[in-house]
Structure formats: structure tokens, C-alpha cells
Amino acid sequence: MRGTHGTPTTTRQDLQQRVPPGRIPPPPPPPTQQRSPKPLHFGRSGHPVRTLAAALTTAQQSATNEPRVDVTAENSIGALRRLDFEFLDATAQTIAKHDVCVPGDGSLVRVRSDGAGTIYYQRVATPASGPWGTWVAFTPPGKGNVVACAAIGARVIVIYTDAAGTGVKWRESTDYGVNFTAEAAAFTAAAAVVDLSVAYKAAGGDCAVAYVTAATLAICKRNTGVWAAPAVSASTFSSLNGVAVCFGADYDIALTGVEATTLRRTLWTQIYGDGVDAPLNTYGTLAIQQQAESDSNVSYKAPFAAYFDAFRINYVEADAFTGGATRTYRIALHPLNTWVIGANMFTAPIPVGYLGAEGLALAADANAVGYVYETAPDYVYRAPQTQLRTTLTDDVVGLIIRERDASTTGYIDLDNSGGAYAGPPSPVTIGNRLDVRWGYYTSSGYLTSKMADMWIAATEYRRSGGKSVLRLHVEGGWELLRRNRQRMQIVHTADSYYSILLRMMSRAGLRLSGAGVSTRADTVTPKFTIPAQMSAFEAAQQALSFLADRIRMTSIAGCVMLQPMPGDATTYTFGVAHPLRSVQLRTEQPRAAEAYAFGTGAFGEAIDYNAAAVAGAPRDYMRDATSTTGATAAATATAHLRRRALDADAGLIIVPPNCGQELYDMVEFSDGYISGSAIKRRVKGIDWRYERRPVAVYEQTLLLGAI
Amino acid sequence: MPDTSTPPATMRHGILKVWYSGTYLADVQLVGSLTTWLKSIPVARDIASAEMVAGRNVLVAMLDDTNPADAAVVAVWV
Numbered sequence: 070m071r072g073t074h075g076t077p078t079t080t081r082q083d084l085q086q087r088v089p090p091g092r093i094p095p096p097p098p099p100p101t102q103q104r105s106p107k108p109l110h111f112g113r114s115g116h117p118v119r120t121l122a123a124a125l126t127t128a129q130q131s132a133t134n135e136p137r138v139d140v141t142a143e144n145s146i147g148a149l150r151r152l153d154f155e156f157l158d159a160t161a162q163t164i165a166k167h168d169v170c171v172p173g174d175g176s177l178v179r180v181r182s183d184g185a186g187t188i189y190y191q192r193v194a195t196p197a198s199g200p201w202g203t204w205v206a207f208t209p210p211g212k213g214n215v216v217a218c219a220a221i222g223a224r225v226i227v228i229y230t231d232a233a234g235t236g237v238k239w240r241e242s243t244d245y246g247v248n249f250t251a252e253a254a255a256f257t258a259a260a261a262v263v264d265l266s267v268a269y270k271a272a273g274g275d276c277a278v279a280y281v282t283a284a285t286l287a288i289c290k291r292n293t294g295v296w297a298a299p300a301v302s303a304s305t306f307s308s309l310n311g312v313a314v315c316f317g318a319d320y321d322i323a324l325t326g327v328e329a330t331t332l333r334r335t336l337w338t339q340i341y342g343d344g345v346d347a348p349l350n351t352y353g354t355l356a357i358q359q360q361a362e363s364d365s366n367v368s369y370k371a372p373f374a375a376y377f378d379a380f381r382i383n384y385v386e387a388d389a390f391t392g393g394a395t396r397t398y399r400i401a402l403h404p405l406n407t408w409v410i411g412a413n414m415f416t417a418p419i420p421v422g423y424l425g426a427e428g429l430a431l432a433a434d435a436n437a438v439g440y441v442y443e444t445a446p447d448y449v450y451r452a453p454q455t456q457l458r459t460t461l462t463d464d465v466v467g468l469i470i471r472e473r474d475a476s477t478t479g480y481i482d483l484d485n486s487g488g489a490y491a492g493p494p495s496p497v498t499i500g501n502r503l504d505v506r507w508g509y510y511t512s513s514g515y516l517t518s519k520m521a522d523m524w525i526a527a528t529e530y531r532r533s534g535g536k537s538v539l540r541l542h543v544e545g546g547w548e549l550l551r552r553n554r555q556r557m558q559i560v561h562t563a564d565s566y567y568s569i570l571l572r573m574m575s576r577a578g579l580r581l582s583g584a585g586v587s588t589r590a591d592t593v594t595p596k597f598t599i600p601a602q603m604s605a606f607e608a609a610q611q612a613l614s615f616l617a618d619r620i621r622m623t624s625i626a627g628c629v630m631l632q633p634m635p636g637d638a639t640t641y642t643f644g645v646a647h648p649l650r651s652v653q654l655r656t657e658q659p660r661a662a663e664a665y666a667f668g669t670g671a672f673g674e675a676i677d678y679n680a681a682a683v684a685g686a687p688r689d690y691m692r693d694a695t696s697t698t699g700a701t702a703a704a705t706a707t708a709h710l711r712r713r714a715l716d717a718d719a720g721l722i723i724v725p726p727n728c729g730q731e732l733y734d735m736v737e738f739s740d741g742y743i744s745g746s747a748i749k750r751r752v753k754g755i756d757w758r759y760e761r762r763p764v765a766v767y768e769q770t771l772l773l774g775a776i
Numbered sequence: 777m778p779d780t781s782t783p784p785a786t787m788r789h790g791i792l793k794v795w796y797s798g799t800y801l802a803d804v805q806l807v808g809s810l811t812t813w814l815k816s817i818p819v820a821r822d823i824a825s826a827e828m829v830a831g832r833n834v835l836v837a838m839l840d841d842t843n844p845a846d847a848a849v850v851a852v853w854v
Contacts, residue, residue, distance in 0.1 A: 359811075361810075362811065365813075598843060600842075601809035612842070694846040
């Protein structure tokens with residue numbers, strides 16, 4: 070929305086749960102309140118390991134301890150709150166500039182221009198029931214045709230322009246929008262205002278109005294009741310047509326228009342610092358989030374921004390080509406990302422079934438309760454924003470998860486013998502996130518450890534032999550990437566491989582962090598274009614083929630990039646304290662013995678001479694137009710050869726689940742019949758299996774790879 | 777784990793947007809990309825300049841899907 074005060078980001082920690090024996094574990098603690106999202110972490114402090122409580126480690130090493138698998142469903146898609154909008158009103162009105170805000174009493178305030186100099190106002194005390202047909206003239210005729218509003222607690226402010234378009238006026242309420250002050254002048258713009266937006270910073274009334282003229286962005290702050298002079302951005306544009314501002318930790322701005330020089334139609338993000346993510350009273354860097362060619366017949370307009378569970382933007386893409394439509398799209402940032410995260414970081418646009426030219430304003434009740442509203446003059450929808458979590462633990466009768474290098478799939482069977490899952494009930498719904506934790510009964514009660522996030526891909530009722538089961542087919546972050554395609558082509562000209570992957574993941578709703586990332590991934594800046602037709606998965610695999618690094622999915626829709634090194638320390642030992650049920654140790658040739666990289670006028674190679682001496686080891690050829698010297702091409706070949714070495718199979722072991730096991734961990738085990746010394750291998754796949762019937766099974770198969 | 781060797785070249789259908797006869801380069805809208813074009817794609821020299829008319833169909837051989845500079849327009853038709 071324009072002007073919603075920022076409400077907290079939800080953070081969930083990977084907490085181990087402690088519950089008395091026989092009790093259903095409680096849901097995780099309620100969301101903590103955090104004023105500012107955490108900045109992106111670029112840690113390089115070695116590979117992360119999921120650590121376990123000592124009592125859990127002891128329990129999993131005992132063959133007699135009772136297993137525990139906790140499964141919870143939550144109404145989150147990716148890491149974002151799932152918003153299921155419900156219809157409230159569609160009374161026809163003139164489509165012109167408009168806005169919405171939600172005062173602290175749960176009422177809904179809408180403002181709109183009639184496009185002919187009058188501002189209209191509507192306050193609905195009980196949005197569930199309306200009425201929606203009543204609008205009052207907020208101003209006498211003779212005003213401008215732009216308007217915006219914001220609310221915080223009991224305050225509601227409405228901003229609009231005079232007939233000339235340069236005089237910006239305001240009226241404010243301190244009783245939830247029931248009564249307003251008389252019109253007053255806020256400031257005078259240097260040129261006619263094309264669009265404006267307002268956001269409160271604090272309950273005391275500090276706020277800011279962001280506005281655009283034909284080709285200028287500016288913002289004007291009100292502190293302790295005094296309007297400052299507008300601060301004009303130095304950025305140049307060919308033209309501008311829309312602006313939105315919200316307050317997260319600074320004044321966060323979205324704007325639409327036409328880029329200078331290239332004349333590309335663009336949706337940008339910008340920040341005006343309040344001293345948190347950007348210095349006080351300073352503009353940040355324009356970041357392109359959507360863009361279309363000058364001759365594409367596509368344009369962007371009517372942005373609205375809000376910050377509640379995460380930063381979200383609604384905007385209109387107007388397609389003037391044959392068959393095109395004018396439609397609102399939704400984009401958002403991962404909840405842990407900040408507004409200044411950079412270009413091409415918002416999620417892939419999601420189309421909304423609203424075709425009005427002035428888009429959908431966005432606003433929400435404060436404090437992550439109540440509703441999120443999307444409105445236009447002829448449209449009111451709302452969605453509950455409350456976090457819903459349902460514990461499925463007691464009904465889990467079977468669970469199989471297969472984690473691999475680039476996929477996570479499996480299923481969870483829920484006992485539906487009493488019909489409890491008919492429907493199925495919310496939030497057991499396709500697309501929602503599942504929290505799966507593996508554990509045991511320990512000396513401290515039930516303890517579990519959370520594995521990487523998964524989401525419900527499909528639901529399937531299975532009835533056979535008098536049994537009724539609801540099977541939830543689940544999938545992980547790689548599957549989100551497989552489904553993710555952009556509406557526009559993404560061109561990277563000076564980003565490192567890490568940065569390219571970071572943005573790719575973010576557009577799919579995942580948050581990448583680094584832990585022991587290779588220098589090559591951090592420093593090589595390839596020319597890398599992601600065509601509109603290419604999935605994020607394909608693009609990620611293409612980028613990774615030039616690196617020895619791997620990406621491991623984690624919790625809170627996160628993922629970690631790391632470079633497996635031969636000298637990595639062992640993170641867990643089987644066969645001594647931890648039982649080892651079965652071993653298949655395999656030794657095979659590496660998947661490639663030679664790698665050739667063909668650069669631009671350059672050639673590089675990497676050779677595993679020992680493997681090459683054995684017949685059958687293949688040679689990989691790579692096109693690497695980024696490399697222009699033999700050295701850089703050789704570095705590409707070396708990275709690729711290392712990557713292929715890690716692809717070799719080394720067999721498997723079957724064990725009682727090590728609850729903290731993750732892909733690419735280094736493990737070792739001992740078996741005197743195989744080797745006189747400890748056998749060290751890297752985990753390249755994990756099969757998790759938990760079944761209550763017909764035979765109780767609780768085990769883990771670790772697929773091993775080269776180190 | 778998937779085979780991570782470099783994927784094979786692909787052929788894409790495009791629409792010619794801009795033709796640079798002096799450098800034998802072209803801007804091409806790949807079919808499916810509604811808002812953005814591939815810029816400065818090399819064009820096969822055996823294609824007559826006069827045939828490169830904006831709006832015509834082209835076939836783009838992409839030796840590396842993520843690097844338009846490593847591609848070529850190999851055919852043009854009405």
C-alpha cells in the first residue's frame with residue numbers, strides 16, 4: 070500500500086523442541102517482532118553444520134530410543150505468508166488515482182480521484198459487512214487528480230494536489246479517519262505532480278510524501294509536525310508515471326516510468342535513508358526490478374508498496390501488443406531481505422485477475438494480524454494474514470524424503486481413518502510449507518532437528534483395505550526453481566557467479582547465503598543472460614557447471630552455497646557410537662578425467678592423470694566465452710573437473726537417522742572387513758524413511774560420494 | 777546427481793527486431809519473451825543483408841543458452 074507503517078518481519082528459528090514424553094510438541098514460538106529485516110549475510114566462515122543438542126546426539130546413537138518425527142503445516146508459500154484473497158466489493162466507480170490504508174481500529178479507509186478535480190473518501194468501520202457504496206466528497210471540486218493516504222494507529226493522513234498540480238495539500242485525522250483537520254499546504258513541487266504516495270514512520274505523525282513529476286523523483290518529510298523542503302533525487306529519467314512509498318526501516322520507494330537514454334519501460338526500487346539501511350536523508354541506488362524494451366509495447370505503472378510480513382509491491386503491466394492485457398502483478402522480497410538488496414531480486418511476477426488501469430492499492434492491519442487488503446475504486450478484496458500452523462505429528466504413519474544434489478522429493482502419509490483430513494483442512498493445502506523435524510525421545514524429552522523446508526506439491530487420498538490415508542507429496546527448493554520462469558530476460562554483465570545465483574534464487578522466493586564459497590564464484594563475472602523461457606533451475610545448473618561449489622537447501626526458504634574441499638573435516642562418525650546397519654562401499658572412476666574449456670580465443674584444460682590412465686574416463690568439453698586467457702579458461706576447466714569428481718558414486722550406508730545430517734557433510738565410518746582405517750566420504754544424497762506400519766521403520770540411507 | 781557437463785546447443789525461434797548491417801549483428805525477440813530482446817546476436821554471413829527485415833522470423837542457434845554473444849542467427853524467413 071501507500072503509507073502503511075511497517076509491521077514486523079516474522080522470523081522463525083530452527084529450534085529444537087522440548088516436550089514431555091507423550092505430549093504433542095507445541096508449535097514454535099510466536100513470531101518475534103523485528104523492525105528491520107536482516108541484511109544479506111555473506112559469511113565465509115566454513116561450511117555450516119546443523120548442530121544437535123547433546124541429549125539428541127546421545128539418543129540417536131542408542132538403538133533402543135523411541136523415534137520422533139514432527140511435521141507441521143504452515144500457510145507460507147516460499148517464506149511468504151500465503152494470502153488467499155476473498156471478495157468484498159466490486160461496485161463500479163470511475164477508475165482514476167486511488168489509495169487505501171488501515172487505521173488501528175480495523176476500519177478501512179479508501180480515497181480516490183474522480184479524474185475531474187474532486188477527491189472522494191470512504192471509511193468502512195466494519196470491512197466484513199461494508200457498506201461499500203457510499204463515498205463522500207473529501208474536497209470541493211477544483212483539485213488535482215492525484216491522491217494518496219496512509220494510517221498508523223489512530224492517525225490517517227490524506228495527501229492530494231491543487232488544480233495546478235504543484236501545491237501538495239494534506240488533511241489528517243487522529244480518530245481513525247472519522248474527523249479530519251482542514252486542508253493545509255504541505256509543500257510546493259517544482260513541476261506538476263504526476264503521482265504521489267505517503268507513508269507514516271511513527272505513531273507521533275512523522276511521515277514522508279514521495280512524488281514524481283514528469284521526469285523527477287522527490288520526497289518531502291514531515292518531522293515533529295514540520296514539513297521539510299522536498300529532496301529531489303539526482304537520478305534522471307525519460308519520464309515517470311507512478312510512485313509508491315512505504316516505511317520498513319527507511320523510506321522504501323517503488324517507481325515506474327521510462328529509463329533515460331534506452332527508453333526502456335521500467336519498474337525501479339529506490340530508498341530514501343532514515344539511517345538504517347541507507348544513510349539519513351540520502352537516496353540509494355536505483356534498482357531495476359522489471360523492464361521492457363522501448364519498442365515492446367509494454368509499460369509499467371500504478372505501483373503500490375507495503376511492508377508487513379515482507380516487502381511487497383503491486384504494479385500494473387500494460388501490454389499494448391495484439392492480445393496483450395493491462396493487468397496487476399504482485400512481487401515480493403524474501404522476508405529476510407532488505408529493500409536495498411539490489412536489482413532483479415523480487416519474486417517472479419504473479420498475475421492478479423484485475424484489469425483496471427490504476428492497479429491495486431495494498432494495505433494491511435498492523436502487527437501481522439487481521440487482514441491484507443487490495444483495493445481499487447471498483448474492487449475490494451482481503452486476505453487473512455495470520456500465521457496458521459497445524460501439527461500433523463500424531464497422524465503421520467509414513468514419511469519418505471529423498472534429498473539429492475538438485476532435488477528434494479517425497480511424501481508424507483497421514484492417518485485419515487477418522488476423516489480428519491477430508492477436504493483437506495487448511496493449512497494442509499497445495500503450495501504451503503511443511504516443517505519436518507527428525508528426532509528421538511531423549512533424556513530431555515523429545516528432541517528434534519529441522520531439515521530443509523518443503524512444500525506440498527500434491528495431495529492424494531488413498532483408500533485400500535479399510536485404511537484411509539492422505540498422502541502429501543512434497544518437494545523442496547530445487548522444485549521451486551524448476552517452476553520459476555521470468556516475464557523478462559535477465560542480463561548480468563558485471564555480477565559474479567555468486568551474485569547471479571543469489572538473484573536467481575531470490576526471484577524464486579529463496580534466500581541464498583554463502584558459507585565457504587569459492588573465490589572463483591565470488592570474483593568471476595561472466596556475461597550471463599537468462600532468457601525468459603529458461604527456468605531458474607536450468608539457469609542455476611548452467612552457472613554451477615562453471616564452479617566447484619554446491620548449493621544446499623535449508624530452512625526458512627533458504628539455501629547455502631559452499632565449496633566442498635577434499636580436506637574438509639569429518640562432521641559425524643558412524644559405526645562406533647552410532648550404529649551402522651548396512652554398508653555398500655563403491656569405488657569408481659571419476660565422471661570425467663579431462664575437462665577442456667574453450668574460451669574466446671583461449672583454451673584451458675584440467676586433467677586427472679591417474680584417472681586418464683584408466684580406459685573409460687571421459688573428457689568434458691565446455692564452451693566458456695567469458696574466458697579470454699588461457700589461465701581463466703584453465704580455471705574454468707579445473708573447477709568443472711573438481712565438480713565432476715564429486716559426482717562419482719561411493720556407495721551407501723544405512724543407519725538410524727542422524728537427525729542433523731545434511732547434503733555435502735563429510736562423514737566417516739569404520740569396518741575392519743573393508744579397511745583397516747576409517748573410511749571418509751561425502752554425503753551426496755539422503756533417503757529419510759519413517760513408517761509406523763505394517764512394520765515400524767526408522768532409518769536413513771546416506772548415498773556417498775567422493776570427498 | 778545430474779550430469780553437470782555443459783548442455784548441448786539449442787535452436788530458438790525468434791523475430792528480428794533490429795538489423796545492424798555494418799556489423800552483421802541483430803536484436804532478436806525470442807518467441808516467448810514479451811518484454812525484452814536478445815541484443816547484438818551474430819548473424820551468419822551467408823544471409824543476404826537485404827533479407828534481414830525487421831519482423832521476419834529467424835532461427836537462432838544458441839551454443840550457450842546463457843550467453844547471447846555465443847549464438848548465431850542461421851536462418852531467416854518470412
